[in-house]
Structures are given as C-alpha cells and as structure tokens.
Amino acid sequence: MLAAGGLVNAPPAVAETGTQTCEGPGVSWRVDYEITSSGYGPVAHATGLQRRTLPGGSWTDASTQTWQLRWDHPPNAWDNPFAGPFQQQQGDLAAIGGTPVVTYLSPRFVAPDGACTVYLAPFANGSAGDPKIAVLGNSLTQSLNDSSYNQQHLQGYVQGNLTAAGMRAEVEGHGGRRWVADPGATGLAKADNYLLDEYRGLLRHDPQGYVIELGPNDAGWIALAGTQADRQARLDATITGLRTILDELRSSGKCVVFVTGPDNLATYWTADPWHYAWAAQSINQELRAQASASATDDFKLRDFAQLSANHHTYSQGQDVWFTSDDLHLNGLGKLHLTSEITQAAAQCP
Secondary structure (H helix, E strand, C coil): CEECCEECCCCCCCCEEEEEEEEECCEEEEEEEEEECCCCCCEEEEEEEEEEECCCCCCEECCCCCEEEEEECCHHHCCCCCCCCEEEEEECHHHHCCCCEEHHHCCEEECCCCCCEEECCCCCCCCCCCCEEEEEECHHHHHHHCCCCCCCCCCHHHHHHHHHCCCEEEEEECCCCECCCCCCCCHHHHHCCECHHHHHHHHCCCCCEEEEECCHHHHHHHHCCCCHHHHHHHHHHHHHHHHHHHHHHHHCCCEEEEECCCCCCCCCCCCCHHHHHHHHHHHHHHHHHHHHCCCCCCEEEECHHHHHCCCCCCCCCCCCCECCCCCCECHHHHHHHHHHHHHHHHCCC
16 A cells, blocks of 8 residues: 555455546546455555447547556655656556555546546645646645655645645646646646546536646747757747647636746846747746736636745845745745745635
8 A cells, every 4th residue: 555654554344436537539438446444544446447439429448558547645755856746657447557646645647648547636724615726837836845844744735724724735746737738738748747537627626726836847948959049939828728738727616826937037048038938938928818808717826936036046125935946946045936826726716
C-alpha cells in the first residue's frame, strides 16, 4: 500500500466499490475501483478501465491501453521546482491496477489520450459541506509545497490557508506546465505539458471555482524561438489556443480566477529576457482583457505580475521576492503568492 511513509503491507478488508469518470473532446474515460480500510486510512485501487465515444457511445474495455496513475508526495518528500510534485506508475490495468494508494494522497488516473484525468478522491481536506476550490499552477505554485517552506499540509500552504478559510482545496502545481500544450505533444506526453486534463477531471467533482496560475512557460516557449517571425507565430498560436481553452472554461459556468505570472525581465533557460518579457506581457494582457470583458462574467483576475513588478533582483529600494532568475520565488515571494492565491479563491462565492 502506498502511504506517506512509502510501501507497506495492508491487511485484507471488506471493499467498497465505486466509479469515477472524466471527459475530453469526443470521449469519456472511466475508472472502476475498490476502497478498503487500513491503518493509514481508506485505500483505493483500480479494478477496471473503460472508455466510450461521445455522444452516446457504449462503454468499452480500455484496460490494455496505457494509463498513468499519480498520487501526491507528502511535504517532506518534496524535491525541487523542476521535479514532479507527485509519484507515478504507468501501464495497463495489469501493471497499475494492483497498486493501492491511500485516498489522502489523491490517487488519480491520466487517460491514455492525455485529455483528462480521473480523480478518485479529490478535495479530501476540510468539512463535507465546505465549498471546493481547485488551484492549478506551474512551478511557482509547486514551490509553495517546498519542504523547507511547508511541513504541515500535503498540498502546500495554499491548502492550509484555504482549509482555515473554510474551503476544500485540490492543489495541482506542476513545473513546466502551460496554458497551451506543445503542438507536437500527444497522449500521456500531452498531459505533462498543460493542466487542462486536471481541469476537466476536477470538473466532474463540481468545484465552486478554479484559481489558475499559468503563463510563464507559454512565454518561455515563445521566447525560445530563434527569430522574431517565429516568436510572433508562436505567440499568435498561443493566444488562439488560449482563447479556445477559455471558451471551454467559460462554458462550464464555474468561477475562474486567473493569477498572472511574472512578466518583467527574467531568465528563462537560454531565452533573451526581453523576449520573455514581451511574450509574458502579451499573455497577461490577454488574461486581463478576458477577465474585464464583462462585469457579470465568471472570469476574474489577481494581478501578481503587477503586484511583484517592483520586487525583482534589479529593483531599487524594494524587498526582493525572486531568486536570481527573476522568475522563481524566494521565501518572501512565496508568502506573497500564497496570499494572492488565497485571496483569489475567496473571489469564488
């Protein structure tokens, strides 16, 4: 059994059965599972994997296709901003179905096409009647679960703050994630590019709203292009893809609060800092425009880019919130981002 301390043997127990699903474009995916009791709490494992074509198709066996099982690290197992915040196993049902995971580590199954993720037991913290808020972000959100910064909450200080505020949180902070997946990414590799699969999976659990902190990796991908013509083409494709995704988010009728990413001069791998800033500012302007388009719209915004603009390493006379790359956060910056995400969640009544 996989628990916070690792793999241990669990005694047999009477099982409860359940089913969870997720939907991507034109297809629905399903995980049948059992939950048994243990000394570490309820333990889940998959017993069946299925798919059906939408709309109206019948369920068919998908147990021989390759899925990915994920579960959270405990805080003291957190590694670094470039390592995954979860453990994983990949394979067909025979390979991963026998792996039991305690439900407080949020077991979930990424569908073979990478379009959505089936969550078995999300929003596990808090009281049953509390509103559910999903927080999706890149390495900045992931860094809030740094073991030197957070030792108490399985999904970081954000989870702790939202629990204290009477909300049930599911926090997905993954380094390298973008709004728009790389055009060449397919299958499970696509799910390692963006967080749309998590968004779709959590939607099945009826959250009150989402807080989404994304954009810097989209900007970095744009900035890494070799010529201005290529950078403009990547920006155009990103904005087009972003608008398509936002249309999907808008159609759900859920509250969505964008948290803008840093958009001043920053070092993103080998990209020119000016190219990064240009791309990041263009993406943030699109998010600001989308959030301000209608007073009655479900889109809202917390402008962390603007809030942090004068707190870079090259800023004069201000507290510094960033590490040497002016993109990732130091301890003070983590506190401010945690506060912004917490305030963003409070905007979803």
